[in-house]
Amino acid sequence: MTPFLIYVAVFVVSFYLVTKLQGAGIRDYTSLKTVTFGDESAVRPNRIAGVISIATIFLIWGIFTGSVLVPKPLHAPAAFEGTAEFTYTAQTADGATDDALVRVVVHPREATVEKPEVPAGDGFAKNDAAVVAQWRTVLIPWDKNDETSRKEGTKIIAINGQPTGPGKTVDFDFGSVTLSDKGTPNFEPSRGLQMESLYLPAPETVWNRTVKIFKEGFRNFTIWEHLGFSLYRVVFGFILGAVVGIPLGYAMGLSNWFRGWFDPIVEFMRPVPPLALIPLVIIWAGIGEAGKIILLFLAALWIMAIAARSGVSGVNISKVHAAYSLGARKWQIMRHVIIPNSLPEIFTGARVAMGVCWGTVVAAELVAAEQGAGMMIMTASKFQNTDIVIMGIVLIGVIGFGIDMMMRWAERHLVPWKGKS
Structure with missing residues (x-):
């Protein structure tokens, strides 16, 4: 909750500062009366806000991992x-009754520390010592060296003078002590607010591991080969899905018969997540490349079919009537009216389909693959190499973002009439 509150606080402060500074220079009445609310084409991402958002995420990451960069x-x-x-x-x-001292050395998880020495003490309760790693707990065998034991009816009744019993906890600045059901003290050091490196390593740790893997590779393949295998599968599966899905969508948008025949199939398969098909695809095509391509083909097929159908159905009928009035034939209307006006919807569907394919291929590689980004993440997770897992997630996100940017660029240049009547 604390990182979320920090993010919200930075957002609020940045919003007011940036908007006030940017708005301070606007004095032209014409620009002030421009209405952009509800006009999607008039809304552009604020680059300053984007930079601050990314910087804030990295700042929070560093704050709660003890990064040397912060x-x-x-x-x-x-x-x-x-x-x-x-x-x-x-x-x-x-x-x-008798009191005894317990001395515990808390050390970093990767360090090895010897148990400290403590004098035995003069009473029947003898002093104890233990070692424990950060974020871990340790049971104190308090009666192991005492003159009396639990078998003889001896029990712990207080910790640091505070009455206690089985299941009760006594808190300190450095941690807490809880008596187990059998009366054994369980010492838990204070965890603080920083994340353990096993769960979230610092940014520099991830960066150093990324540099190392780029130089040395991972499991006999370079990082470029892993990412290349994933990209190849995505592009090939997407192209197959588009080649089949777009004509199918056009047919459903132009023919009552095709619409009635294929609509139940498309609408049935549309809500089925591609990951649910993995077991069936493995049964049909095995765990090789063919199975992964088929899965990605199915992931893209229904999206592209629906996008093409929606594009055809959304063509302004007045444009079709105008073309007919000018003497155009059906193939000319298809070429000059229907296809150009449906391309924006198809591009939107292509962006969605590519994103779904990219996420699906990673999941498919988690199941069975020798190369690929998903395989890299799954293998690293088995050995608790969280830095490699985060590296893979970041690379997947960057590549997915890059693919979407390229498709947006292609859409702007190939369909410049999008949003225009």
């Missing part, structure tokens, strides 16, 4: 590291 005063409270001490009060069956 000044230490901005770091979130880290997990406790050092020596923690507390005392417990043991009571024998006949009511005698």
